[in-house]
Every structure is written in structure tokens, then in C-alpha cells.
Amino acid sequence: MDLSNGLPRKELSVWLALLLIALALPSFSPPYVVLSVTSIYMYVTLAVSWTIFCAPTGYVSLATATFFGIGIYVLALLGKTLPLPLVIFLGGVASLFLGILVGLICLRLSGFYFAVFTFGLSELIRNSVLWWEHNITGTVGRWIPSGSAGKVYYSMLIVVTITVITSYLIGRSKYGLALKGIGESEEASEHIGINVTLHRIGLFAVSCFFMGMAGAAMGTKFSYIDPNSAFSPLISFTPVLMSLFGGVGKGYGPILGAFILTFISELLLSRFPYFYTLIYGIIFIVVILFMPKGLAGVLTRTEQA
């Protein structure tokens, strides 16, 4: 599919310029900027892949941490023996299969039940891995092969680029339209011959694939992991907040949300460590009260006006 087809030339050039800046960034900025930008990429990947599934279908998945953590664990197990690009890919594949399994089990649940189920599942997996390490292997946590800041940066940049492009392509494809239809009316879609379950599971698996890749790519930054940090519930919640903050109605919403919120939290954490969550919380409440459709909603409104 031709990328420029349908995407205004102006917008395309903005994205290309951003990509060029991103490619050149490590050569002219101090290491801590590179590290912060790497975590921005991670959250953009997670927010966008969360949105791939959750925006068109209306399901809220709270299992992001599981698929991210699977990626990290794949890295921990295979990182010493296999080359990094392959490990990142395998991290995605492992999450993809788990995603299919989870999808088969639970995508017949509706709304709220799906959300709490995915949350319960990710907590179940976290505690089971913890228990396993405690009782079977005897050591909790493990060292993982770490990469240089530059290596992590570029692997994360590649993952985020692939994720964003894929999400754009899915949104434009026949497949994406079918999903939007399911989100609007499940029954009507079934009547015109769309296999609802198959579409949902496929999409869920795709979104898990990217979360797993993000985990494997980002894992090299941590050098030491244990189940509590790899499967931290915060990793499930943060992308949801970011996507809704940015607005899921537009493709760039989650990207914007992840970018701004990661930036704000890094800034607050270094400037006001004691009032960090207080300010963060207030920003949240104010944003939702006055911009119920996220930042993208506000931007669209000003465009139309």
C-alpha cells in the first residue's frame, strides 16, 4: 500500500522530519535526554498498540504489563545466546501466542468483565512467576544482558516506528473498517458477514505482538529484573491513561498523549519529587473535566472552528 496515498503531503513531511530528528538525536544530545526519549518511545509503543485493539472494539485491556513482561522475560532467557533483533522479534511472537490464547478464552466477555479479567489475569501471572521463582528456581529476579544507551535507543525507535506505521495501515485497511463496524454494532457487523470473534482475536494478538517487542527492546535498559518490575500493574494502567489523555478518536492522539505525559512525569519527578503524583493527579482531573475527548478532541474542535 502506498503510504502517501490518503495521507496529506504536509502531514507526511512532518512525520518524516520527526523521524529524521529522532535518528539524529543521540549524536547531539546528552545521555539523559537519550534515555528519557527512549522511555517516551516505549510508552508511545504501548499506548499505540493498546489503542490498536481497544479504540475500535471498545474493550479496555488491562493486561499490557503481561505482554510487556513476557517480552522482557524472553530477553532474559534468550538474550545471551541469540542476536538482539531476533530476540526482540521472538519477544513479540511469544506475546502474540499468549494473546491468541487469552483472546480465545475471554473475548466473549463484555465490557467491564473483560477489563477486570485482563487485570486479574496479569496479576495472576505476576504472582505465579513470583511463586515459581521463589519455590522452584529458588532465586527471585535475574540479571539480563544490558545494551548501551544508544543500542536501546535505536531498537526502541525501530519498534515504535513499526508500531505506528502498522497501526496507521490497520486503521485504513478493510480489516480496520470491519473492526470499527464491530465496535459500533456487533450484531450488524455479524449480519453483513464479518467474523467478529476472529477479527477481535487477530487484532488483540497483533496489539500484544508490539507490546512484547517493546518489552524485549526495553529490557536491555534495565539490566536487572524481577516479576514485580517486569509485570508491574502500572505498566498496564499508564498506556490507558496516556491514550485517553491524548484522545483515541485520532491516530496521533495516543502518540501525543504518551509523549506529553512521559515528558511531564519526568519533569515533575526531577523538579518536585514530593509533589509529583499530586500535580500529576490534578492535571488528570482538570484535563478530563475540560477535555473529555482528550487533546485530539480539542485540536479537532479548533480545526473546525
Place this chain on the structure above:
Amino acid sequence: MRLILDVIISGLIQGAIYGLIAAGLNLQYGVARVLNVAHGEFVMVGAFWTYSMYTIFGCDPLLSVIIFSPISLFIGYLLYKSLFQYIRKSSETAEMFEGNSMLVSFGLLYVIQNLALLWWGTRTMAYSYFCSPLNFLGVTFEANRVLALFIGAAVMAGFYFFLRNARLGKAIRAAAESPTSAELSGIDIHKVLGLCFGLGATLACVAGGLISMMNEISASMGFPYLIIALVVVVLGGLGNILGSFLGGLLLGLVTTVVMYWQPELTLIASYLIFTLVLLVRPQGIFGR
């Protein structure tokens, strides 16, 4: 035999606390449709209020709980009226309201957490109140835990009769069934939902006060209780307040049994029950 009795009573004590918190969350989510993630923080605040009143003024924890019940009801009511009612009006669809109100409650969670940390720090605290040993059929319990069980049971029973017989209780049940038809039959829906939210906060605060009598408390104690409450709400059925009480008792019993047998499997067991119930009976064990 002794062990069995010990486990059953400990389980009921734990379960009564779970039941209170979960019934509170169920009022907020099952009826008012606000998935209040800050619910656990109300438990924490209730615990610290009681703790501070006892250590600073020597005020009896039970008296503190009675004093704070109407205050927390009022705060919860105000929160609904100021934040969530506004979101309800600005949201186009029910899903949008649920998403946005959950986000706002996340904001609340962050704000309350941070204030609590500034105020009370990260230490764990405890006080001893009414902890003379109580002998029952050869098993010894601290008196405060038995007291907590009785108060928990009394609150549950009172609440049950309130929902069953009082005019307002009936209005709450009607709103849980269908907000639209409740409104059509002349119920001031926003007032009822606001009261549900407030009552949810009250139940959390009461549970927090009871917890402070028997366990150590800390500023980060809230979130785990939210998770447990979510599990119990699903167990007992969404919108089914009585189901939440019973589900809480059930989960308390199960976790205590697992705790005696294999302490490390406690959390795994509760999540396993949770996922199984969702798969087999998503309407809850006591749901229709």
C-alpha cells in the same frame, strides 16, 4: 477441630472487612457506574483518621468511626456532585462516562496518595486497643478482632435492611436495575447516585477504622484493598450489594484457609478464583 474453628473465625473476620469494602465499591460502580479506583484510598484515610484520633485525643476508635461516617458520606456526595455528575453531563455515551470517570478517580487516587504520604510518611503504624485475649471453645482471639467482626456484621445487617425496606434503599435498588426507568418513575437520580457514592465512601472508611484496630496501617495500604474489592464485586455480582457481603465472607474464608495451608499461594488463589468465576459465571456466584 480447634484449627478448623480458628480458621473459620479468622476467615469471617477478614471476610467481613472485605465485604464492607466491596459493598462500597459495588455501590459506586454497580449503581453509580463510577469505577472508583481511589476506593482503597478511602479505606486508608478511614484507618488514619481513627489512628490519629486515638493517638492524639485518646478518642475511642468506635466513636471515631461513628463521627466520621456522616463526614465521609458528605465528602463522597460532594465528590459525585462536583466531579462525576459534571462528567456524566459532558459525556455522550455511557462508555465514555465510565472511561472518563475512571480516569478522574485515578487522578483522585494520585492526589490522595500524595497528600497521605506528605502527611503521614511511609512508616507503618499501629496502636493497641482492646486487645485482651478472648477465649472461645479453646481458641484464643484478640478481643478487637472479634469486635471488628461484630461491627462488620452489624453494619452489613443494617445495610441490608436499609436497602430492603427504606424508601431510599428501594430507590437505590431501582437505580441499580435501570437508571432511566428509575428516573422516569420520579426518583431524583443524581441525588440517589450521589448518595450511593457517598455511602460507598462511608463503608470504605468504616472498614478502614476497623482495620486500624487490628492491623498495622500505612499510606500505601489502600490499593490492595481495591483489588480485593474488585474481585469480590465480580464474585458477588455487579450491582448486587448483598452478593458483595456474602462474596466478601467467602473470599475471606478461602484466603484464610489457603493462608494456613500455603501462605505464598494466597494471592494466586484469589486471582484464580476471580478468573474462574469470570469465565464460568460472569454474572457472579449469587447473580441471576
